[in-house]
Amino acid sequence: MSLLTVEERNEAVQQGNVYAFKQAPEKGELIYQTTDLNLWYGKEQALKNINMSIRDKEVTAIIGPSGCGKSTYLKTLNRMVELIPTVRMEGEIAYKGKNILDKTFRSEELRTVVGMVFQKANPFPKSIYENVAYGPRIHGIRNKKVLDEIVERSLRDAYIWDEVKDRLKKDAFGLSGGQQQRLCIARCLAIEPSVILMDEPTSALDPKSTLKIEALIQELKQKYSVVIVTHNMQQAARISDNTAFFLEGEIVEYDRTDVIFNHPKDSRTEGYIKGEFG
Numbered sequence: 001m002s003l004l005t006v007e008e009r010n011e012a013v014q015q016g017n018v019y020a021f022k023q024a025p026e027k028g029e030l031i032y033q034t035t036d037l038n039l040w041y042g043k044e045q046a047l048k049n050i051n052m053s054i055r056d057k058e059v060t061a062i063i064g065p066s067g068c069g070k071s072t073y074l075k076t077l078n079r080m081v082e083l084i085p086t087v088r089m090e091g092e093i094a095y096k097g098k099n100i101l102d103k104t105f106r107s108e109e110l111r112t113v114v115g116m117v118f119q120k121a122n123p124f125p126k127s128i129y130e131n132v133a134y135g136p137r138i139h140g141i142r143n144k145k146v147l148d149e150i151v152e153r154s155l156r157d158a159y160i161w162d163e164v165k166d167r168l169k170k171d172a173f174g175l176s177g178g179q180q181q182r183l184c185i186a187r188c189l190a191i192e193p194s195v196i197l198m199d200e201p202t203s204a205l206d207p208k209s210t211l212k213i214e215a216l217i218q219e220l221k222q223k224y225s226v227v228i229v230t231h232n233m234q235q236a237a238r239i240s241d242n243t244a245f246f247l248e249g250e251i252v253e254y255d256r257t258d259v260i261f262n263h264p265k266d267s268r269t270e271g272y273i274k275g276e277f278g
Helices: 006-014 070-076 128-138 144-157 175-188 205-220 233-239 257-262 267-273
Strands: 030-041 045-055 058-065 089-096 112-115 195-199 225-229 240-247 252-255
Touching: 030 070, 045 070, 045 225, 045 240, 045 252, 058 070, 058 233, 070 195, 070 225, 070 240, 112 175, 128 144, 128 175, 144 175, 175 195, 175 205, 205 225, 205 233, 233 257, 240 257, 240 267, 252 257, 252 267, 257 267
Parallel strands: 058 225, 058 240, 112 195, 195 225
Antiparallel strands: 030 045, 030 089, 240 252
């Protein structure tokens, strides 16, 4: 199936056809395999026996009510959860076959290949250019021509180049909320990750900006694995290939998105999708 243009996708969403721009993707290579993962904040257990695989070049959505563990799980995938002193984990998370929870696996190495986009846009107090160039500079790139190419490519891939190309030296805080979020995605892309983690990336945005981010996510999966936590079930239905439903720290159901939304196997999944709780 050929890719639709952004305009065609936007029109499809506006018409309410939530599946109009979903491809029927072939299953990609395994990029993450979580096995028997348990996590505690002090004495409180937040994740219980998580077993979940994530495949390359697909969008995987994680849905569930507040406090169900979905953001916690997302932050285990780049080990940001370890920044909380009371956290304790058991089990295994393999990234491309290597256990990232092994003490010999450096978290800094992991975060060069796993990027993160947060709920609230968090540009650095720098220019638009310097926001995107920051990561490459940290990794030792100093050549201005190379940096210029990385900045332009990343901004183009984040669908924001045409809006900012004449103001690269301007403060990033002068951008709108939606533009700031796309800038943060460009900053993430500049380090050429394999995986992009997104924690409620559109929850603070207006509908028009949300639509742009959703269209962007559909393009990003051509090159990257995308894992997104969202409270918006319609968003998960629109943009994801796979959906995991979390409840009280457990995975209730995990399947292809059309199965989860149209033919869920667990009554709790059906109840959540119908809005009976959450």
